[in-house]
Amino acid sequence: MTKNEKGEAFVIQALTAGHPLPAWVKTGPGDDAAILEDGQVLTTDMMVQGVHFDESISPEALAWKLLAINTSDVAACGAHATWAMLSIALPEPLDQAWTERFSKAFKRRLLALNIALVGGDTTRSSGPLILNLCVAGKLEGPALLRSGASPNEDIWVSGVLGDASGGFHLNAPILRERFEQPHPPLALGPALATAQLATAAMDLSDGLLQDLERLCTASNCGGDIDPTKLPASDELLKATESPLRHQVAFGEDYQLLFTGKKAHRDAITSLGEQLGLRLTRIGKTTKLLGLRIPGCDTMQVWTHFQERTK
C-alpha cells in the first residue's frame, strides 16, 4: 500500500469499525458501491483540485470525469444510474464563465446518461475547487460483487488498458483525451448481471495490480495473469515501447474487470459483440492466494495519480 492508501484505510477503519449495519444494507463500505435491500446502488466520490485534477483540465472534461467515475462504480455493481446529487465549493471570486461551461457540460452528460440531478449544495471554497457527487442506481437483476469469484475461473477485462496512464505520463494528445474523458462500459455490468454471466466484478480505477488484488482478496482466491494478453490501444503502442506498466498500474481507465465460468466463454464473447465492446480473457483465478503477473515489478509501478501529483 502507498502512504495515501494506508491513510485512507485508517480513516475508513476508524469510521466503520464497530458501526453495525442493519440487515437492509446488503453491501456496505468496501465494494464499488453500497447496495440496499430495495435494489438501490449508491456511490459517492469527491474530487479536489490539486489532488485529483489540476488547473489545466477544462470544465467540460471535469464534468465528464466526475460523472464517469461515479457511474462506473454503479455499473460495476450491475445497476443503471438514476439520480445524482452534486456538491460544489467554488473559489472566490466566482468565475461565471467557468461555472456556465461546467454546468452546460454536466447537464448535457446527465441527459445522455438519463440521470436526474435531484439536489445538491453550492458554497464557496476557502481554497481549491471541490466537487462531490453522489450517484444512485437501481438493480434490475442480481448484484455484481467483488466477492463472488472462485478458483479456476476466467479473468476478463473490457476495452483496452493503459490509455489513461499513457495520457498522463506520455506526450500523446489522443491518450490525454482518454485520460480526461474516460468511457466506462456502463451497459456491460447490468448486462452481465442480468444474464448471470459474471461471478465477480469491479471497475478498474486504480489499475489492474491493485484492483485485481482487491477482487481476489474479497473472493478469497488468487490471480494468474498472462501479460501478453493484456489489451492495449494502437495509440498506446505507438507512444511507448513499454506499455505494461501503463496497463497494470496508475488506473483511471474505468474498464470493467470481471470473472466468469469457463462454460460461459462463448456467451460472454457474444454479449461483448452485441454491446460493441472488446472483451478479453487475460488470465484465471487460482486457489493459491496472491497475484502472478510475470514481468511486473510491483514496487516500481505501484503508484497512481494521487501520489504522482503530490
Added chain:
Amino acid sequence: MTKNEKGEAFVIQALTAGHPLPAWVKTGPGDDAAILEDGQVLTTDMMVQGVHFDESISPEALAWKLLAINTSDVAACGAHATWAMLSIALPEPLDQAWTERFSKAFKRRLLALNIALVGGDTTRSSGPLILNLCVAGKLEGPALLRSGASPNEDIWVSGVLGDASGGFHLNAPILRERFEQPHPPLALGPALATAQLATAAMDLSDGLLQDLERLCTASNCGGDIDPTKLPASDELLKATESPLRHQVAFGEDYQLLFTGKKAHRDAITSLGEQLGLRLTRIGKTTKLLGLRIPGCDTMQVWTHFQERTK
C-alpha cells in the same frame, strides 16, 4: 441577497435550468431536500474549513453539526433519516488523533439517530478540511413542503431563536455550545406530516428573515410577524439587551418554521407537549406579499455566518 447568495443562485440556476426532471422526482432542487416518488427524501451538505467552521471547532462538535444540518433538512420534509454517505478530504499529514475523535463522535451520533453509514469516500485535501454528507430519509406520511401555505394561517416556530447567533457573536459559552451543537427537533416534522397539522415547513438554517421569505415565496403569500412573540432563551436574554437581530438573522438554529390552519392550534399545541417541544405562534401568513417584522432593519441584520467569517 448577499453577494454569496447571488453567487449561489447563479450556480444553482446554471446547473438546473433546462434540465427537465422525470415524473418520479416529486420535488427537485429548491426545497429542503429532494423527494422521490418512492417516498425517499434526499439531501446533501458540504462543509469547508475556513467557510463553514474554523480550526477552533472540536472534531466532536463538527461531527455533530454535519449530521444535525443534514438530518434537519430531512426531518423538515417530514421524514426520518435512514442512511448516509460521508466524503472527507483530510489535509496532510494525516492527524490520526483528530480522525479517531471525529470518527468516534460521528459513529456515536449515527447510532443515536439510527442512521446507517452505507458508504463514502476518503481522500486527502490540497488545502482545507472538507466534509460532504448525503443523508436519505423515508416518508411515512405526506411530505412537508415549503410551498403549501395559504394566506391567513398561523406561522409557528419550534424551540428558541437566536442562540446560535448569540453563540457566535457574544461571549457566552453556553450559547457557543448551542451554536456548535444544534439540536434540530427531528421528531417534529414527521409527526406534523403524519398528523397533517402543518401546511408548509422548512428548517431555520439562515435565519427567520431569509427562511420565512423563502417559505412565503414558495407558497405565494406574505408573512406578518410579531417580534414580541419570538421565543428567546433566558441565556440569550442575559447575554444581550438586543436579542431581535440574533433571532431573525444569522440562522444556524435549525429549529422548524411551519404554518398551520387556525383550526389546528390546539392539536399543534398538544403535539408539542407530547414531544416535549416548545412551539410558538409568531405571526400569520398574508395575502399581501413580502415580510413585515416591525423593528427589523433588514439591511443591517442581513448577514450570516458565511459572510461574517470571510
